[in-house]
Amino acid sequence: MKKNKLSIIFSLILLLMATTGMAADNTQITYNISFPEAQAHYADIELKITGLKQDELELKMPVWTPGSYLIREFERNIESLRASANNKPLAAVKTRKNIWKLHTAGIDAVTVKYRVYAFEISVRTSFIDATHAFLSSPDMFLYPGNMLHAPATIHIKPYKEWNAVSTSLEKVNGDTFTRYSPDFDILFDSPIEIGNQDIFNFDADGVHYEVCMQGGGNYDKERLKNDLAKIVAEEVAIYGENPNKHYTFIVHNALKSGGGLEHLSSTTLGASRDAYATDRGYQNFLSLAAHEHFHLWNVKRLRPIVLGPFDYDNEAYTTNLWIAEGFTAYYQDIIVRRTQLYTPENYLGVLAEDINLLENSEGAKVQTLSEASYDAWIKAYRPNENSGNSTISYYTKGSIIALLLDLEIINDSKGQYSLDDVMKYMYNEYYKIKKRGYTDAEFKAGLEKFANKNLDDFYAQYINGLTPVNYNHYLGFAGYKLTDELADTNEPTLGITTVPNIPRLFVATVTRNSAAWKDGINVNDEIIAINDEPVTEAGKLLTGKKVGDKIKVTVIRDGLSMDIPVTLLKSNKVKYKIEELPDAGAQQLAVRKKWLTLK
Structure with a gap:
């Protein structure tokens, strides 16, 4: 390429930077969050941007959150967006479902106020009520589209008697209600819990851990400290280092809950508040914690190439989620086994x-x-x-x-x-x-x-x-x-499941190639009788029946009664258990010892 062409291209790049508005070094971004109507599930957010040197400013809302692979269109929960500059209204024109454009020629500072409705209980979406606020950052914070690398300060005005904030974002001057993010990738990867959560701490391998328990529960703090520290140590041993200085577990305890979402220096977990006292419930929680903590290496740092830097407007496709999530799912239980908190039989x-x-x-x-x-x-x-x-x-x-x-x-x-x-x-x-x-x-x-x-x-x-x-x-x-405990059974089945916890038998699923599939029973059919005998319990649908029997299933479909002849087929379900080979050799026993961390 000739020198004069290079000069022209360089000039065009400078012009493009000036007109599209690459963030200047002196740009400052501040969020003020308050909860005047927390009981109605609202947060009020004021976004201030100063030091602007561009003719147009695009404000964006991410349409998905990393780690949860679905376009969620968070912008649907934004209300009453208004912009101003120099104490005068400034038009904010919506140009896409998640983008608002502001004309900022000659303007060095703008203020944008908006409200967010947050009432979706999950580890990946925000939820606010009078007891607490969980802010999943991608569905709360509008960001300047060309300033993903810009830092931001977040000021939190708590609702009434709320007195604590749990997040991996750093405090500003020791103020728990003022937090700092070095860029938006960090902000969108740092959920924030605000309220009166129970907080306890432990240290593991030189890293400080905070555990935030929201919603109560029958957990034992000392036991959790000890066991979580063991899990951390086993995971650090794999990679040889813990890349964090501090890490935050945000745990939402509810009547029935589960699931988790990983972040760079924190995680959000869902747990059943009364399950900690049972062996299975406690082990399930440890397994979940081990899974999400393992992600701080596998996914958040070691990752498929498309999973960062993120495009918050569009999907990030990869064929490798089986490594990112599947390998982590494997390690969640083998790690707990290595701590000896699972017996080999448990595992x-x-x-x-x-x-x-x-x-x-x-x-x-x-x-x-x-x-x-x-x-x-x-x-x-x-x-x-x-x-x-x-x-x-x-x-x-x-x-x-x-x-x-x-x-x-x-x-x-x-x-x-x-x-x-x-x-x-x-x-x-x-x-x-x-x-x-x-x-x-x-x-x-x-x-x-x-x-x-x-x-x-x-x-x-x-x-x-x-x-x-x-x-x-x-x-x-x-x-x-493997041994199949059902191998010698000859039980008939329709091949359906029914809607649980209701007194009527509505079909919820039909299994491919089952009797119901082949003979035409549909999802949403209400089964009311077998061979003209009324039925009300799923467990008694086939009482006294055997494989090969031809039966009449009476259903209500779209308000109409119909009889469906069905030939019962054998259930092809398996129920495997893992058993020792009776004549395992020395090498097999050596593999077993290393795999299961046997003493």
């Missing part, structure tokens, strides 16, 4: 449940693992009555794939390596050295490095194909096998 039971979940899914015969990852945006977060027949969870199958690879690597290296070594290598190579995410081919190469073999066939069968998993081949490396 193998949890593993068998995952296998049963996948193998009892008709979708496992339809959707590949890479497809499940890529289509998360349109399928995983939008399940319908047919999802079980057509889709799989990249969490569940991804965790099983991690299991297979872990066992294979341990076995083939004679205990020298495990999947841990792959994760540490990829973290160092891509996050720390290359400072970017990995491609599908690069992660496959990392697996092959420690498996010491080509994985083309493995990928063709289990990642990009629909080959049934050969569980006994891999479990055999550790001297185990």
Whole structure:
């Protein structure tokens, strides 16, 4: 390219920077948040931007939140947006569902006020009432579209007697109600809990941890401190470092709740407030905490290449959510096992449940693992009555794939390596050295490095194909096998589920290739009789019936009664348990010892 062309291009770039408004060094962004009507689920937000040097300013609302792969259109909850400059109204023209444009020629400061309605209870959406406010930042904060790298200060005016803030954002001058974010990627990755939550702390591997408990519960603080610290230590041991100075667990305890969402230096968890006192409930909570904390390496730093820097306007497609989420789902339970908080039997039971979940899914015969990852945006977060027949969870199958690879690597290296070594290598190579995410081919190469073999066939069968998993081949490396407890049964089934917790029998799902599927029972049918005998309980639909029986099912469909002849088929459900092989050899026992951290 000739010198005069370079000069012209450079001049055009300077002009473009001036007219499109790249954020100047002296631009200051401040949010003031108040809750004058918290009881009605509203936050009032005032956004102030000073130091402007541009003719136009676009204000945007993210349409999704990282870690939750669905376009959620948060802007639908914004009300009463008004802008002003120099104490005069300034037009804010909506140019897209999530964008407002302001003409700012000759203006160096603008103020924008708006209200946000927040009444969606989940770990990924904001919720406000008179007891507390949970702010999931992407659905609260408008941002200047060309200033993602600009810092922002957040001032919080609490509602009535609220006295605490829990977030990973840094305090300003020690003020808990004033927080600072170095850029918007950090702000959108830092949820904020405000209220009178119960807060306790612990330190692990030189990192300070805050645990915020909102909603009460029968938890034991000291026990949680000790056990969470053990989980942290086991996860740090894999990667060799904890990249945080501090980390925040925000836990929302409710009558029935679950799920979690990872962030760079924090997580939000949903838990059932009265489940901590049961072994299963407590172990489930530890497993969830281990999952989301593991994400601070896998996903938040070691990540598929499209998952950062983020495009907050559009989907970020990847075929690798089975690694990002599935591998994390595998580690959540093996980590708890390593702390000895699961017995080996506990762990193998949890593993068998995952296998049963996948193998009892008709979708496992339809959707590949890479497809499940890529289509998360349109399928995983939008399940319908047919999802079980057509889709799989990249969490569940991804965790099983991690299991297979872990066992294979341990076995083939004679205990020298495990999947841990792959994760540490990829973290160092891509996050720390290359400072970017990995491609599908690069992660496959990392697996092959420690498996010491080509994985083309493995990928063709289990990642990009629909080959049934050969569980006994891999479990055999550790001297185990699967046994189906239902193998010798001959129980009939319609192949339906019904809507729970109501006194009538409405069909909720119909399983592919079941009797109901083949003979035409539909979702939303109300079953009222079998062979003219009234039925009101799902458990008694087939009392006294056997495989091959021809029955008459009377249903109400769209207000009309109809009789449907059905031929009962055998249930093809499996119920696997993992058992020891009676003649496990020395190498199998050595693999088992390393895999399950046996003493």
